[in-house]
Amino acid sequence: MTQTSSARLRPGERRNQILAAARRVLVADPHRELTVELVAAEAKVSPALLFHYFGSKKKFQYAVIEEAAAEVMLRTAPDPSLPPDEQLRSGIRAFVRAVLEAPQLYRATLLMSAAGDPDVRALHSEIRRVFSTWVVSAVAQSGIEITPTVELACHGWQGYVEQTLLTWIDNPSISPEALEHLCEQSLDAILTTTEG
Secondary structure, eight states: OOHHHHTTTOOOHHHHHHHHHHHHHHHTTTTTTHHHHHHHHTTSSOHHHHHHHSSSSHHHHHHHHHHHHHHHHHTSSOOOTSSSSHHHHHHHHOOOOOOOOSHHHHHHHHHHTTTTTTTHHHHHHHHHHHHHHHHHHHHTTTTTTHHHHHHHHHHHHHHHHHHHHHHHHOOOOOOOHHHHHHHOEEEEEEEEEEEE
């Protein structure tokens, strides 16, 4: 009965079912590589059906990355009910936690972007743009004048955070809580270099 109703899913529903299975695989073992075979087994479909809906492994990976990126942007959006400093800190913590929930996916995003994949590079640029926009806005609300130097420092800090997270994923030498604290405090440290 379940298989019959599952077989009658509309294309959009089937696609969402497969993406939900990918998310479950990532949550179950964040450090495991996300393969077509693993996701197909979790979704209870054949790898061939997965390729039918996504076209290729590359397009499937992009769809998973795209969905994860939308979730990250939603989770890190500033909460206007919080004071500016806390908006910034809670957003940074949310970003770090989202990355640590799916570290292999984050690594794949950065590596595919660096390798020149145009779709992933555009998506990565959009994530960076959104993230930088609210960081700069939160810094401004905290009373710091947004000079070209401060804006450049905020963008540079984002690159620092990306590399720090990638290094931690390969070698988690400190606790996740200490990692969050490091990412928070590093922005304060970088901003002090813009004073004067």
